Amino acid sequence: MVEEVKLFNTWSSPFGLRIVWALKLKGIQYESVEEDLTNKSPLLLQYNPVYKKVPVLVHNGLPVVESCIILEYIDETWKQNPLLPEDPHKRAAARFWAKFGDDKVISSLWAILTKEGKEREEASVQAIENLKFLEEELKGKRFFGGERIGFLDIAMGWLVNLVPVTEEILGFEVIDKEVFPNLSGWMLEFSGVPAIKENLPPHDKLVAEFRAYLATAPDN
Structure with missing residues (x-):
């Protein structure tokens, strides 16, 4: 069939x-x-x-x-090229960090982009705290999944296209390479994999869409 x-x-x-x-x-x-x-x-x-x-x-x-x-x-x-680890504890950890990314990391980075003044400063502090957890989780690893891309890499993969968009719109670095060497290295490594790179949305088109959204969005 x-x-x-x-x-x-x-x-x-x-x-x-x-x-x-x-x-x-x-x-x-x-x-x-x-x-x-x-x-x-x-x-x-x-x-x-x-x-x-x-x-x-x-x-x-x-x-x-x-x-x-x-x-x-x-x-x-589809069992080929498994995404989640076999070990139950590692599977649970991958799910935990994916949820952390969706619940905490995305919202704090979005707040940097959409807020201004003191609210933006507060969001930046929160975002840095959140990103530090990811930096630590990547310590000694090529990918979140180890030596190959896994579930958590895909779940956190939005960082490789949305962070550069955010940085271009704001005019400053959100993920400083010196502060976050592991995370920066992972972003380069992950985005260089053909299956990832070939399916990234066009950067300039994303920047234009975000600018248009921010210009018309109600005050946050």
Whole structure:
């Protein structure tokens, strides 16, 4: 039986990008369905009626939603090039840090970009504290997953395209190479892997989209 694999996504979504990378690393053929988030398709709303968001993976007609859950589904369904470690404690740790990234790191970096004055300063302090945890987690490792890309690398991979965008818009470094040598090295290493590099959104296009969003967004 020919498997049907569809990914409902939008080109700029850092969460959708996780799924693209995972499918590419596993060598899974899929159909990409580009969504306009200002005019969501009936199929997207049908497949994800609770959150009404991308990404949505549809495998043989059955939808899976939420990017980290989709990553685990992909890893359990297609066994080649495993993403999560075999060791239960290491698996739990990877899930923990992925959740930390989504709950803490993204929000603190987003606050630097969208706030001003004292609020931006406070967000910068919080972001640095959060990034220090990741810096320590990478100590002595090539990737978060060890010597090869794993679940946590993909979950934290948004750093390699959104941090440079943030730095260009703000005009200063968010991840200083001297303060965060491990994290900076990981970003270079990760973004240089062909499956990652070939599927990164265009930097200039992302900068333009973020600038447009910030120009029209209500005060935060």
